[in-house]
Amino acid sequence: MVERMIRLNFRSKLIMLSALSLTFMAPSVLGYSTVYDVVGWPLPDLAGIKPNIELGDDPVYGRQICPPLTRLNLDEKKSEDLLFKSVRQEVNGGQTSWIYELRTGLYWWRGEPLTSKEVANFIRNELATVVAVRSGNVWSVKDFEVSATGAQTVKVQFQGTPAFGPYIFNGVPFFRQIDSSAQDSGIRFECVGLYQPQLAPWGLALRPTARYKSHRSMPELDLYPASPNPASKHQHSMVVRVAGNVTSNPATRPPDANVSCSHMIDLPNLLMIVWDKRSPVASRVEFRRAVTQLMPRSALASAGAASLAEAAASPVPRNHPGYDSRLAFQGFDLRAASLALNKLGFRRPSAREPRLNELGEPLRLVLLTQNKTPGLAEKVILDSFSAVGISVEVKSELADGERVDGMLANFAVDWPRVSYMPYFHSGATAHWPVHPVVDKNIDRDLEKYASSITYAKPDWSLLGAVQRHLVELEPATVILQQKACIDNTVGFKLAKGSISQRNPDWFRQLLF
Amino acid sequence: MIVLKSDAEIVAMRAAGRLSADLLDYIEDFVKPGVTTLELDELAHAYTLKHGGIPAPLNYKGFPKSICTSVNEVVCHGIPNAKQKLKDGDIINIDVTSIVDGFFGDTSRMFYVGKNVSPIARKLSECAQISLLRGIAAVRDGARTGDIGATIQTYAESQGFSVVREFVGHGIGRTFHEDPQILHYGQKGKGTRLGPGMVFTIEPMINQGHWKTKVLRDGWTAVTIDGSLSAQWEHTIAIKSDGEVVILTESEREIAARPKI
Numbered sequence: 001m002v003e004r005m006i007r008l009n010f011r012s013k014l015i016m017l018s019a020l021s022l023t024f025m026a027p028s029v030l031g032y033s034t035v036y037d038v039v040g041w042p043l044p045d046l047a048g049i050k051p052n053i054e055l056g057d058d059p060v061y062g063r064q065i066c067p068p069l070t071r072l073n074l075d076e077k078k079s080e081d082l083l084f085k086s087v088r089q090e091v092n093g094g095q096t097s098w099i100y101e102l103r104t105g106l107y108w109w110r111g112e113p114l115t116s117k118e119v120a121n122f123i124r125n126e127l128a129t130v131v132a133v134r135s136g137n138v139w140s141v142k143d144f145e146v147s148a149t150g151a152q153t154v155k156v157q158f159q160g161t162p163a164f165g166p167y168i169f170n171g172v173p174f175f176r177q178i179d180s181s182a183q184d185s186g187i188r189f190e191c192v193g194l195y196q197p198q199l200a201p202w203g204l205a206l207r208p209t210a211r212y213k214s215h216r217s218m219p220e221l222d223l224y225p226a227s228p229n230p231a232s233k234h235q236h237s238m239v240v241r242v243a244g245n246v247t248s249n250p251a252t253r254p255p256d257a258n259v260s261c262s263h264m265i266d267l268p269n270l271l272m273i274v275w276d277k278r279s280p281v282a283s284r285v286e287f288r289r290a291v292t293q294l295m296p297r298s299a300l301a302s303a304g305a306a307s308l309a310e311a312a313a314s315p316v317p318r319n320h321p322g323y324d325s326r327l328a329f330q331g332f333d334l335r336a337a338s339l340a341l342n343k344l345g346f347r348r349p350s351a352r353e354p355r356l357n358e359l360g361e362p363l364r365l366v367l368l369t370q371n372k373t374p375g376l377a378e379k380v381i382l383d384s385f386s387a388v389g390i391s392v393e394v395k396s397e398l399a400d401g402e403r404v405d406g407m408l409a410n411f412a413v414d415w416p417r418v419s420y421m422p423y424f425h426s427g428a429t430a431h432w433p434v435h436p437v438v439d440k441n442i443d444r445d446l447e448k449y450a451s452s453i454t455y456a457k458p459d460w461s462l463l464g465a466v467q468r469h470l471v472e473l474e475p476a477t478v479i480l481q482q483k484a485c486i487d488n489t490v491g492f493k494l495a496k497g498s499i500s501q502r503n504p505d506w507f508r509q510l511l512f
Numbered sequence: 513m514i515v516l517k518s519d520a521e522i523v524a525m526r527a528a529g530r531l532s533a534d535l536l537d538y539i540e541d542f543v544k545p546g547v548t549t550l551e552l553d554e555l556a557h558a559y560t561l562k563h564g565g566i567p568a569p570l571n572y573k574g575f576p577k578s579i580c581t582s583v584n585e586v587v588c589h590g591i592p593n594a595k596q597k598l599k600d601g602d603i604i605n606i607d608v609t610s611i612v613d614g615f616f617g618d619t620s621r622m623f624y625v626g627k628n629v630s631p632i633a634r635k636l637s638e639c640a641q642i643s644l645l646r647g648i649a650a651v652r653d654g655a656r657t658g659d660i661g662a663t664i665q666t667y668a669e670s671q672g673f674s675v676v677r678e679f680v681g682h683g684i685g686r687t688f689h690e691d692p693q694i695l696h697y698g699q700k701g702k703g704t705r706l707g708p709g710m711v712f713t714i715e716p717m718i719n720q721g722h723w724k725t726k727v728l729r730d731g732w733t734a735v736t737i738d739g740s741l742s743a744q745w746e747h748t749i750a751i752k753s754d755g756e757v758v759i760l761t762e763s764e765r766e767i768a769a770r771p772k773i
Contacts, residue, residue: 002681002717379571380570
């Protein structure tokens, strides 16, 4: 590409592309007659003394190994009782009680039957943590008692009324801690799932839990990460591709998903720039609104993520029942962005010169990125800023006390809740390198919605209100939502439309 | 400021140059009557990604596509689009730049569309290619950028053509456009002194008529002011520490088809 004779003081930053390819299988060593391989779905971290709080909502292994007590089902648009038969709340004389009735026929991985005392212990030990995590420490819980009031009944009693409801455990993996020597898997907790995980050199094997009646007819599941690349010997396999952080190795880059993928599923991962309220420039809402028009979202989705992503502008993923589709989508429009910046007083003396701030100095931003090597996203975004005369420096690490104007992040949305309370509430204590812009109206809506999803019938319109405020205030400029391609599927009961992010049981329905 | 490259960096830049050269070899087979320039762009885009590169033009200062396709009177920066179908007799310049491991490799060639390309169009294209090769031949440790420009201008004008002034070659490395600027016209002995570690493009644009150009309303497409044909060839050139001059963006196919200069 030729340069114009007129000298441009442009410094292009590099680009790198993203995408992660996954394949491959290895022979089972566990002896079950039917083995299904799942390759490329991100493996869970089972090393801790308890499962990660996200585990219970994972459709591929979470529900199978550590089902939650209750969960949010977006297909049904309600909270569901999984390990419970019923859940109810009673308010009497200033006291609030939750009464949980446990299902029968539930067993720990090693075969012991589940008791109501164990459920009571779990609630007693975990409630405070769950409340803190789900609310970003905005809520807390005290003055409560938990008791097993019958063989199948557990009662939780509060002095007063908590800010949340009895479905606060939606999606939280239910477990008990065990002595690791008691189990040869090396895993230090135990759940009541139909499958028991076994750490394997090549990934993770899920064995049917022996005590359940159906275990003989259930296949074993072997889960493999994207690499290395062992050859499969199994007849049943499912290969998952997700957009990731691929550099220049062609062997690991997937083909364009639009032409190569038969089944796509949306992932609750958003690429976004989270702005820092301490930035003299990014703290201005008009600036953030102007900048959203600098995002070439569609180009990034196709080029940067091999179409394993979709242009997005709302922090609420499009397939969530709380997504408000009436919100306008700001397209890529350099001219409009430029005019908006002019209006803000960030003028550009000429097309060849940098845009200036109020002090007459060149306008410059510093962005933090998670990528050690700047990728295509960084390059394309930098080019867009440069096109309107703003120079951007990208850093992958910060020195102590160093500030940036924003952070380019692959943000894992708390799916299926999509609660931003731990991040954008003024009282939240999320440890981000940036301090997001906050607002009292957003605080109020975040709390209302977060509370709503801890009851049987969430009010999705409350999430719509959160979305409206977040889009208006734009504390984060959302760019893309990632997708996964599920293909090379052999042996699974897979039909078009059978995989849906809203359906928490889609994977299970492929098996049985 | 001129950013000098070590021999190791020049070797690393060869990977980007190689991919760009291979891309042009690949795309040549698709340049036929009826194909749209958008289809060529999509093919080039996919090829670049598949082979571990990144198309540098995409979104560069807002440029919307991964390659430049400049047909007939378009001098440079033609934007691929779905409406532009190539016709028998057209000439097209395809300008590609790939990024590999952080380095840019920039090259372009002319292609004939179909069998009925006019003799004057062929002569113009050959003139641009020979101008480039002669310009490269003028590169050596201690020479001046003016030596390159003068060589190109002298040859092109001797053939009855003119040399575009508004667009120039440029230094290249970890950024797309660096110093020095390489003018394709000028006087011998003038300009920046060339030396080891310098990496730059030479990319003469030769017009059938007047050298002047104008940029269309899209902000990118530059065309000849008089509507006459234009042709361009381009390579990325490096001068190693021992003074050896190497072309980083030439494929075996192109070497085999080099005209005599």
